Amino acid sequence: MTGQEVLAAEGVTLAYGPTAVVHDVTLPVDEGGVGLIGESGSGKTTLARGLLGLLRPRSGVIRYGSRDLASLDRRGRAEFRRAVQPVFQDGSEALDPRMTAEASIAEALTTHHRMGRDERRGRVRDLLAAVGLDAALAGRRPHEMSGGQRQRVAIARALAVEPRLLVLDEPTSALDVTVQARILDLLEGLADERGLGYLLITHNLGVVGRLCRTSHVMFAGRIVESGPTRDLLTRPAHPYTLALRDAVPRLGGEPPRASGRTEAAPAGTGCPFRLRCPFAVDRCREEAPAPREVEGRNVACHRAEEVLTGLAPDAVPVPGAAPSPGAGPRQDDRGDAPDAPRQ
Template structure:
């Protein structure tokens, strides 16, 4: 059976604030199922998400909705886009007006995209709250009267109210404690299966992306440095940055996690951007920026990708 066409995509997208480019030549497509976007703070993940949501215009390249350039949509098509593609932010309170009750907040989303009576709207709000594992009795509460996990579930219910095809999830569990994180992940997994949702999961948490995403892209300094099946990226990384991110994750009963390279080093302005932090760097890394290429079933921008795969772990001392 052939796959559905992508709902949302980026083709050679470069994004900038003023004269400073912060995302460089990124391409990806998001259809049914989960796509991960992994990277440290400042790697350009959220900037790319804002562009995919139509909030930033690319300096170059194209954001597509279906087969259409996002910038060319007419008023009716843009309304359909806003219904089809919904954001879920790091903190549920970002999506909720502090002055509005849960019922009013979710009801507002319903009213914007659907014509329904007051009774039908109230019933739909209760149904959505139940769907995300909340008691409909919470409808009279305001955001400050709920826990972080409850607010995040309300934000997800609000996003689902317009029957989207795709969710853009920007660090949706990072503001929550571990137990609540697990519940939200269970919820997202169930909703994706039941509703056939696609989603872009933006995170620095490799455990989250491992659970929810079949394919992932690793972003460093606004550039995709490795892309491929998530399991392959996390079990046998081919880029030193992916390897460093994986090895920075604590393991029960194991050695203390290693830092993700020399974190104080800014991206290099010439050659490979990661070379100032890279224990695999050699002369060519300072002379030529690596082009992204196929290496054993994933795309990697690294001159020494085969060596990274063969070694399997970050060496203790930089190589000359």
């Protein structure tokens, strides 16, 4: 389901001190499911912090509806905090270890709603039931619950204020496979029942493939490909999206290929992915690719058409780019041999 735009980053750059981590990112989040995919260190969580109002942009604008998040008055900020709720990676870090599940959920209700003790207690029970937990769990503290139970309590706490949008930062990565499946079932059901939107931040392509109609791929703090999730996963148009897909182990298939280098190219020196890219040519070293529309998605790649068609890399390689199958060693921009692939 897609709907009205709730939250959006427009040309946003985010930094910690003098170091920019997210660069000129535009990302709309509507009332459907939107995925944000990338490796650890790609800037996903930093972008989430900006979208939640926890980190002010160095440049660009973050909008809640049609309003600049930075210009909201006290009433507007309270409305925003009700409408957009975070669910973090580990429920044990999101919940106060001194508080019971009931107290954690009731705290959110007390902050945003006026209700009596009995009404509040009944609402906590309803929320626990909504996330598939027994009311008897209400008196337990985080250390007395399993990882899956803690994550469900964290989701119940977020739902307490009846939000329009959840920002889910790797919500299943700390859980085992069986519990992950239950949490995904829960999120899918909540989206259908409540019309709830979500921004799902993950490195797990299977998760976005199941829950998100639209996805954005992030590398080195930049969005390199955006479009329908199914298209991104079945026919990637950016070499990085292709590398992410090919890195997923397949039962009975060949082991994932080593990519050699893991770092991004230095800022201001062309395409940041060129050191790892088997499609890279001289132009990639000299000119940073601007996002452009290619077959229904936006792609920041000079050679997106070749990636889509699956043609083997052909032109003169960029020094330091990942070698094509059968290619000999290459020199990088500093004249050093590239790192050997890990065995």
